[in-house]
Amino acid sequence: MKNNLQRSPHQGFGRVLIQSCGSYLRLCIHAKSVSTVKFRIASWNVNGLRAIAKKGFFEWKEKEKYDVVCLQETKIGADQLTKELMERKGYTAYFSHAEKKGYSGVAIYTREKPKEVLNGFGIAKFDNEGRTVIADYGDFLLANIYFPNGKASPERLAYKMEFYEAFLQYSKKLQKEGKRLVVCGDFNTAHKEIDLAHPKDNHRISGFLPEERDWMDRFEKAGHLDTFRIYNKDANHYTWWHMMTNARARNVGWRIDYFFIHKALEKMAEQATIEAAVLGSDHCPVTLTLKV
Structure with a gap:
């Protein structure tokens, strides 16, 4: 820092x-x-930046005073970025856009200007979908990622698994270079049965397939800690709810949004939360507080 x-x-x-x-x-x-100083990070799949901006997103961000806010599914192109979306007092904004209009996209709003910011991790077929922004804060790298959804077709599931594997190898490369990762975003997978309301009904659905969950196991074994589970072992904590079935009101959801930290950073972690009361998207924000 x-x-x-x-x-x-x-x-x-x-x-x-x-x-x-x-x-x-x-x-x-x-x-x-x-x-020590507390460094507060929020991550949120907003399901459209322009849409959530009309629902009080910036007012929420400025009220909560997070040091960094990471967004997924911004669904906005470079030509659609207005001054209102780009220039927020006290923050610098970084965006990664998908080549396909109105699709995917991630962003970081940060008070602390990073040493370096990368869009993607060097593989064109993944980087072209605007899924990754990596910011170097010195003490750690913050990777904001919108992992692919595999539900649309077998081809998209294969793409998701390729993305997973490529990022795992990239994270191992960074570890060998002595760099420590904080990874946040929409992983599009519930890791364990405790992480969704109806696990038995979803074993054959992308988002809870054995191969997806196995990758989450391997990601943890590579040295990454699910920060929410450091502090909370209870069930019924979710970050995404289906919009068409009144699922949120009934709390029938999935926990698919995470903050992972490398185990070398565990002593820096102070708190991880799910902000289920914050509305505006089919996801809710998740947060991480670090001591730096």
Whole structure:
């Protein structure tokens, strides 16, 4: 992180005191008193940025004062970005657009300007769908991803599994380079039976297929932690509800939106939440608070 997060420039040594001792100054270092700053991130599949902007999205964002807000399914092209959508006081915005109009797309609104921002992870057939923005915050890389949905056809399921595998290998490459990942977004898969209301009815439905869930297992085994489950082991916590069946009112949903962190970052994690009361999309926001 940069210094405008207001960390002590001597954070590695703890609190620094300057004491007057006659004709000289003495530097006193207290190693156990280290101040931290909370870094709050929200992630939300908004199902259309222009639509949710009319439902109070920016008012919500500015009220909550998140340091970073990651969006999926923005469904907006570069030629459709207005000043209102791009220039928000106190934030810098980064977008990745799909070549197909009105489809996919991700965005990051951030108070802290990253060292570097990448659109995608270097594979054209995935990057052309505008599914990934990766921001380098120094202490960690934040990957905001809209993972593919496999329900439309066998071909799209195959594409989803290829995307999964490509990202897993990319994450392993970053680990070998000594980089630590925070991954957020819509994974389009409920990992375990506790993560959806009717698991027995959905074993043959994309989003809960054995091969999709197996990939989630392998992603965890590669060193990534599901932050919500660090703090909450209970059932009936979901992030997506079908809009046509009044499912949200009945809380018949799926938990498919996540924050994963590399295990090396676990001590930085302080809180992970599902903001089910926040309306405006068929998904709700999820959040992560880090101590930096």
